[in-house]
Amino acid sequence: MKRTILAFAAVTALAVSGCAANANSGGSGAAEAGDTLVAAYSEGGKTLDPAEANDVTSDTFVVAAYDQLVTYGRTTDGGQPKAKTDEIVPMLAKSWKASADNTSYTFTLRDDAKFQDGAAVTADAVVKSFEHIKASSSASFLYKMAGIAKVTKAGEHTVKIDLTAPNHLFLQILPMYSFSIIDMDKVTQNGGAKWLANNTAGSGPYQITKWDPSTEASMARNESYWGEKPKLRQVDVKFIAEASNRVQLLRKGEVGLALEVPPKDVQSLKGSDGVVIDSRAGNKILFFAMNNKIKPFDDPRVRQAVAYAIPYDKLLNDVMKGQASPMKSAVASSTPGFSDAGYTYGHDLDKARALLAEAGLSKGFSFDFTLGSGFDDWNDDAVLIQAELAKIGVRMNIKKMARPQFLEALDTRKVQAYITRWTSFVNDPGYHLGLLLTTQGSSNYANFSDPVVDKSWQQAATEPDVAKRNKLYGTAQQEINTKAPWAYLYEYNIVVAHRAGLDGYTSYPDGIVRFFQLSVTK
Amino acid sequence: MNLVLRRVFAMVPALIGVVVCIFVLTRVLPGDPARTLAGDQADPSVVAKIRTEMGLDKPLHVQLVQYFSDLLHGNLGYAWHTGHSVASDFASRLPATVELALVALVIALLAGVPLGVVSATRRDRPVDHAGRVFSLLGASMPLFWLGLMVIVVFYNKLGWAPAPLGRVSEGVHPPTHITGLYILDSLMTGDLVALRSSLSHIIWPALCLATGSTAIIARMTRSAMLEVIGQDYVRTAVSKGLKPSVVTLKHALRNAAPVIVTISGLQFGQLMGGAVITETVFTWPGIGSYVVQSVLATDYAPVQAFTLVAAVVYLAANLLVDLVNARLDPRIADA
Numbered sequence: 001m002k003r004t005i006l007a008f009a010a011v012t013a014l015a016v017s018g019c020a021a022n023a024n025s026g027g028s029g030a031a032e033a034g035d036t037l038v039a040a041y042s043e044g045g046k047t048l049d050p051a052e053a054n055d056v057t058s059d060t061f062v063v064a065a066y067d068q069l070v071t072y073g074r075t076t077d078g079g080q081p082k083a084k085t086d087e088i089v090p091m092l093a094k095s096w097k098a099s100a101d102n103t104s105y106t107f108t109l110r111d112d113a114k115f116q117d118g119a120a121v122t123a124d125a126v127v128k129s130f131e132h133i134k135a136s137s138s139a140s141f142l143y144k145m146a147g148i149a150k151v152t153k154a155g156e157h158t159v160k161i162d163l164t165a166p167n168h169l170f171l172q173i174l175p176m177y178s179f180s181i182i183d184m185d186k187v188t189q190n191g192g193a194k195w196l197a198n199n200t201a202g203s204g205p206y207q208i209t210k211w212d213p214s215t216e217a218s219m220a221r222n223e224s225y226w227g228e229k230p231k232l233r234q235v236d237v238k239f240i241a242e243a244s245n246r247v248q249l250l251r252k253g254e255v256g257l258a259l260e261v262p263p264k265d266v267q268s269l270k271g272s273d274g275v276v277i278d279s280r281a282g283n284k285i286l287f288f289a290m291n292n293k294i295k296p297f298d299d300p301r302v303r304q305a306v307a308y309a310i311p312y313d314k315l316l317n318d319v320m321k322g323q324a325s326p327m328k329s330a331v332a333s334s335t336p337g338f339s340d341a342g343y344t345y346g347h348d349l350d351k352a353r354a355l356l357a358e359a360g361l362s363k364g365f366s367f368d369f370t371l372g373s374g375f376d377d378w379n380d381d382a383v384l385i386q387a388e389l390a391k392i393g394v395r396m397n398i399k400k401m402a403r404p405q406f407l408e409a410l411d412t413r414k415v416q417a418y419i420t421r422w423t424s425f426v427n428d429p430g431y432h433l434g435l436l437l438t439t440q441g442s443s444n445y446a447n448f449s450d451p452v453v454d455k456s457w458q459q460a461a462t463e464p465d466v467a468k469r470n471k472l473y474g475t476a477q478q479e480i481n482t483k484a485p486w487a488y489l490y491e492y493n494i495v496v497a498h499r500a501g502l503d504g505y506t507s508y509p510d511g512i513v514r515f516f517q518l519s520v521t522k
Numbered sequence: 523m524n525l526v527l528r529r530v531f532a533m534v535p536a537l538i539g540v541v542v543c544i545f546v547l548t549r550v551l552p553g554d555p556a557r558t559l560a561g562d563q564a565d566p567s568v569v570a571k572i573r574t575e576m577g578l579d580k581p582l583h584v585q586l587v588q589y590f591s592d593l594l595h596g597n598l599g600y601a602w603h604t605g606h607s608v609a610s611d612f613a614s615r616l617p618a619t620v621e622l623a624l625v626a627l628v629i630a631l632l633a634g635v636p637l638g639v640v641s642a643t644r645r646d647r648p649v650d651h652a653g654r655v656f657s658l659l660g661a662s663m664p665l666f667w668l669g670l671m672v673i674v675v676f677y678n679k680l681g682w683a684p685a686p687l688g689r690v691s692e693g694v695h696p697p698t699h700i701t702g703l704y705i706l707d708s709l710m711t712g713d714l715v716a717l718r719s720s721l722s723h724i725i726w727p728a729l730c731l732a733t734g735s736t737a738i739i740a741r742m743t744r745s746a747m748l749e750v751i752g753q754d755y756v757r758t759a760v761s762k763g764l765k766p767s768v769v770t771l772k773h774a775l776r777n778a779a780p781v782i783v784t785i786s787g788l789q790f791g792q793l794m795g796g797a798v799i800t801e802t803v804f805t806w807p808g809i810g811s812y813v814v815q816s817v818l819a820t821d822y823a824p825v826q827a828f829t830l831v832a833a834v835v836y837l838a839a840n841l842l843v844d845l846v847n848a849r850l851d852p853r854i855a856d857a
Contacts, residue, residue, distance in 0.1 A: 024695050024715035038692075043815070047605040054561045137572050141565040197605045213604045214615055215688055215807040238687055240805045244670060245686050248678050254685050254692075374818075404553025404820040407562055411554075411569075420562070435563065442565045 035233040037502070037520060039513070040246040040258040044213025044239040049196035050180035051136035056259070057239075059177050059512050061211070064219055064235075065116075066180030066202030067227075069093040069107055069126070069159075070171070074506055081506040081517075082280070085427035086336040086466075088171050092121055092181055092203065093159075102166035102464050109157040113226045115183040115203045123153040128184035130161075132193060139178035145431070146173040166462045168469065172428045177512075180204075205230045205516035215239060219515070231504075231519035250275060250497055256520065257498040257505075257513070262376070263321035266495060274500045281325055282494035283332035283509040284423040286377075287486040288385065289446040294416050296367075300483050301359040307345040307487040308352035311388045315489055319380040323495055327488035330437055330480045331473070334491075334509060337429040339474040342481035345488075352392050364393025370418045371398050372406030378419055381489060410445040418445075419489065427509045429473040433457055437480055448485035452476070526845065533837045540833040541593070541826070545586055548822045554578075555820040559602050576602065589826075598830075599823030603815060608827045611812060616831070617702025618689060619801070619808035623793040625705070625728040630735035630789065635782060637736070638743025642751060643770055653740060660737030665796055669730045669803035676726060683726045686804045690719040727804040731796050735789040742785045746778035753777075780847045787843035791836045 045057030053062050073087030093107040113121040130151040133139045147167035154160040163170060173179065183201035187193060200208050205227065206219040217237045221230050238255065240246050247265045250258040251272050261269065261277075269275050290297035290306065297303055316324055327333070328340035356362060371382050386396045396417075401409060409415050422443075424432040435441050438457050439449040453476045460472035494511045504517045556573040557564075573579050577588065592599060598608035641653040676683040684691055689704055697708035697716040704720035707713075750756060751774055759769045798810035805811075809828065816824035 024697075024713050044604070046603055054564075137568055137575065138560070138564070140571075141568055212614065212807075213606075214611070214812055215805075238805075240687070241802050241811060242670075242686075242805065245673065245803075245805060248673065249685055249687070252678070252685070254687070402553060403818065404555070404558045407557045408552065408554045410562075411557060411566075422563075425563075443563060 035231065035520065036236070037232050037234075037257060037515070037518065038236045038238060038255045039515075040238050040240050040249060040255040042239070042241055042243070042246070042260045044215075044217070045211075046213070047197045048200050048208060048211065049136075049193070050177055050182065050202075051133045051139040052197070053177060054138050056511060057237075059510070060237075060515075061200075061208055061217065061219070062177040062180060062202075063204070063512055064206040064515055065200040065204040065208050066177065066182070067092045067113070067121075067204050068175050068177070068179050068181065069109075070096070071175045072508070077280075080278070080280070081504065083506060083508040085172070085509060088175065091175070092126075102163075104160060104162045105170070106154060107159045107161070109159065110226070111157050113203055114224065115186070115201065116207055116222055116224075117183070117186065117201075118224075119183055119185065121181060121203050123155060123157060123159045125184055126159045126181055127151050127153050129180070129182045132182060132184060132187075133179060135193075136178075142173055142176065142178050142426075145434075146170045166464060168464060169426065169428060169430050169461070172426050172431070176425060206235065213239065228516075230516040232515060235515045247497075250499070253499060256502055257496065259496060259513070261495050261497045263319075263323040263495075266323055266497070267321055269497055275497060276500050276502070277495065277497050278505060278507070279323055279493045279495045280507045281332075281334050281491055282423070282507070282511055283334050283427055284421055284492040284494070284511070285327055285332050286324075286381070286419060286421045286489040286492065287327070287330075288417065288419045288489055289486045290417050290484075291413075291415060291446050292449065292485050293447040294414070296359070296361060296365050297417070299359050301355045302361065302365075303484040303487070304345070305352040305355035305359070305392070306389070306394070307484050308348045308355065309385075309388050309392055309394070310345075310487050310489065311347050311384055312489075313347065314384050315381055319377050319384065320490060320492075323493045324490040325493070327491045328481075329477045330486065330488070331429045331432055331477055332424070332491050332509075335424065335427050335429060335432065337470040337473045339470075339477045340481065341474060342478035343488075344481075345484075347388075349388075349392055356392060356394075362393075364395070366395035366397060368416045369396045369398050370406065370409060370415045371400045372403050372418070372420065373400065374403045375421070381419060413445050413447055415445065420445075421492070423510065425510050429470075429477070430457065430461055433473070433476055433480075434461075437476075437485065446485050448480075448483075450479055450483060452479045525848070526841070529841050529844070533841075536837060537830070537833055541590070541830060542586070544826050544829040545589060546582075548825055549582060549585075551820075553820045555602065555822060558820050593830075598827040601816065601821055601824045603819035603821045603824075604812075608823045611824065612809065612827060612831070613702075615807060615809045615812050618806060619794060619797050619810060621703040621705065622724060622728055622731065622797055622800070622806060622808060623790060624703075625724050626731040626735065626793050626796075627786065627790050629728055629732040630739050630793075631786060633732070634736040634739030635743050637740040638782075639747055639770065639775060641740065641744040642747035643766075645748065650744075653744070657737040657741050660733045661741075663733060665730065665734070665799045666803055668733060669727070669800055672726055672730055673803070684719075684722050686726075688805065688807055689723050690716060691723070694719040696720075727800045727806055730803075731793060731800045734796065735793060739782065739785055739789060743778065743782055746781035747774055750774045750777045776850070779850050783846050783850070784843050787839040790839050791832070794832060794835055 041057050043057050046055055047053055047058055048061055050062045050066055053059050069092050070088050071091040073084040073089045074081055075084040092109055092113055094110045096105055096107045098105050134143050147163045147165055147170055148161060149164045150162040152160050186201040187195055205222055205225050207222050209220045210218040219235045221233050243262050246258040247261060249255045266277055270277055290303050292298060328343045329338055331338050382398055389396050434457060435443045437444060437448050439454050456472040456476040460469045463469040494507055501521045503519050503521055506517050556569050556576060560569045560572055601608045601611050604611055637653050641650040644650050673686050690696055694715055697704055697713045698711050700707045700710055708717035756773055759773045797808055798814055801808045801810035813828045
């Protein structure tokens with residue numbers, strides 16, 4: 001009986017195999033080495049729509065498939081290429097001119113740029129792309145922040161953008177992936193903006209040929225790219241949630257580049273043959289925020305005392321294993337316009353005690369600290385800070401929360417103290433301080449409100465002269481450093497681990513790898 | 523046939539109950555999906571816009587009615603965190619999970635049943651003690667740790683296992699899509715390249731996943747066998763002078779079979795759940811890692827759909843168990 005079934009199964013299998021196509025019977029699918037790269041990312045991304053993308057993986061694909069009007073300059077720092085975000089250089093726009101009062105910009109587009117299916121990049125496409133951005137969920141607020149009033153066609157290859165007021169952030173925001181120029185006619189033909197979530201219609205250096213957020217994505221060089229031809233013919237991106245797997249695959253050479261390598265693995269990878277660790281300061285910061293409207297943190301002396309009690313060296317060395325650097329202003333040190341004026345804090349428990357006594361809290365106090373889940377370093381930081389605060393009589397009650405709850409709790413602006421990280425994608429103090437530390441700031445969950453900061457920030461927003469503007473931002477930073485709404489913990493390094501022989505990696509503050517800049521030499 | 527139909531109809535209230543429960547549970551949990559989706563830098567206006575788009579601004583009962591009407595139209599909803607419909611996400615991932623769980627179940631049965639039988643017939647001998655130690659270890663081993671150890675040892679150090687990356691090796695095409703189960707598909711298309719590659723990929727996560735179930739099936743088989751061995755008819759068989767192997771396999775094992783079938787059905791459900799961890803560790807592109815991401819992103823629709831699928835799988839496994847048992851023991855069918 002059993003034998004009959006087996007025989008039957010075998011015959012069926014053979015019979016079916018005779019007629020069905022066999023996926024591996026054709027030529028081999030092996031790729032030649034040298035012009036391909038396999039990269040390991042932790043997650044697969046959410047959307048390919050430039051105006052809705054807001055995670056590293058999605059942004060990476062958008063940057064590969066789309067061009068913007070202008071882009072950030074590049075420079076070298078100690079022999080390594082890095083972005084120069086305060087220098088704006090041509091991309092789809094070959095030149096631009098601001099009106100005398102800085103409220104209107106006229107962009108002249110290059111006339112040789114083509115979308116990936118052959119259509120020319122025209123003023124119409126730019127106008128429609130800006131309409132798409134304005135109507136989007138994610139990027140519409142950047143549109144507002146850039147102060148754009150009206151986008152009009154002034155010729156086949158000329159676009160005029162009017163602003164509501166002079167705004168130096170405008171040119172800073174324009175190179176962001178959110179402001180990609182899209183072939184909107186193609187989008188309309190395919191049924192509208194929803195189509196963009198899974199498809200691309202750009203003029204960028206790569207085409208996304210495959211994207212499955214659960215496993216992998218592939219991009220192929222756009223052979224008819226108008227700009228400099230990318231050196232890598234193909235890039236495969238594997239999505240590997242487990243950090244230790246990314247590290248092992250890199251070590252074995254199965255992937256050529258890995259992102260989000262935990263600090264402890266950076267140390268072990270450093271000794272590996274053929275692995276290069278590129279660990280450089282970014283503008284992602286971590287801070288300990290105290291709610292300025294809730295006692296006892298409404299007294300600046302109490303906040304300063306906490307800032308003196310933080311064991312900074314332990315956080316940098318024990319938690320981050322050297323993959324972070326000291327933070328000395330609310331603005332990251334790599335941001336143009338950074339100033340550490342007024343920053344006097346270091347680990348000094350005597351000073352902390354004295355400040356507490358001055359504030360009438362010589363016996364200490366106790367407070368609630370909300371810890372959001374999802375990041376190992378936060379947890380370790382909180383425990384170390386708790387132990388240190390206990391030495392000056394301050395009891396920190398750690399309340400843990402899942403990340404979605406944590407974000408919701410912050411929104412109420414009633415959380416007494418918390419730590420959180422922040423990356424300003426627009427690398428400018430105006431963007432950074434405006435969202436985080438002005439009275440009206442939409443992410444000012446610590447309720448910091450200071451007239452000096454508000455006033456300097458407002459003046460700086462419309463100040464066209466860089467030196468004068470930075471002076472105003474300097475004043476704001478000094479005030480913040482002194483009043484200490486946050487204790488600054490550290491600035492994260494952007495860590496990219498890759499195989500030796502990979503050249504051209506340029507560090508951008510947004511942490512996004514531009515694959516078209518890379519080449520493999522061996 | 524009647525029995526099958528009756529049982530299938532009896533599942534409907536259970537399924538409706540599951541759907542309502544999970545719907546209410548996901549909604550009363552703290553955490554705003556729109557907030558999570560928008561990211562921590564988003565303006566409140568952005569969050570409000572997304573909330574409206576997701577339909578979260580409507581009252582709970584309206585959302586529930588909408589959800590049921592969508593379900594009846596075969597629409598499982600939209601997975602916001604991936605930007606795809608849940609149905610298409612499931613279609614691409616569910617076969618991987620089912621294949622992994624099935625292979626693990628086969629391994630667990632092939633290892634667990636003989637181990638249990640041997641332990642029972644050699645009671646209190648060294649084999650039985652070894653089996654007990656294995657069961658204890660297997661049932662209490664943290665799955666993620668086991669998975670990571672397997673990768674470190676067999677992939678990294680020894681180089682026996684392929685890279686923990688998906689279901690086939692780099693450069694090998696997945697077999698032509700028929701069922702989505704790679705082993706079956708490559709057998710049906712005679713694709714030996716894909717067969718070899720998918721076997722070498724599935725064996726390691728399946729072994730890890732099977733460890734716990736092997737232990738449990740072995741223990742349950744052992745106790746079921748011991749109970750049967752003590753019965754009069756087994757003693758009669760032995761006294762008639764039948765060979766011990768015939769007594770064990772024909773008389774004892776056949777009568778212990780209903781218990782083994784029942785536990786296997788339950789274990790299949792367990793394996794689908796255990797796949798959540800195994801898949802994350804081995805980068806297996808199945809439903810498990812997807813649901814973990816959905817939960818972290820408070821993405822309701824995939825979580826609800828997964829619960830629904832899990833309930834269906836459990837009920838179907840139960841039904842199958844009952845039908846098989848009815849075949850094995852006619853008394854059950856009448857009960």
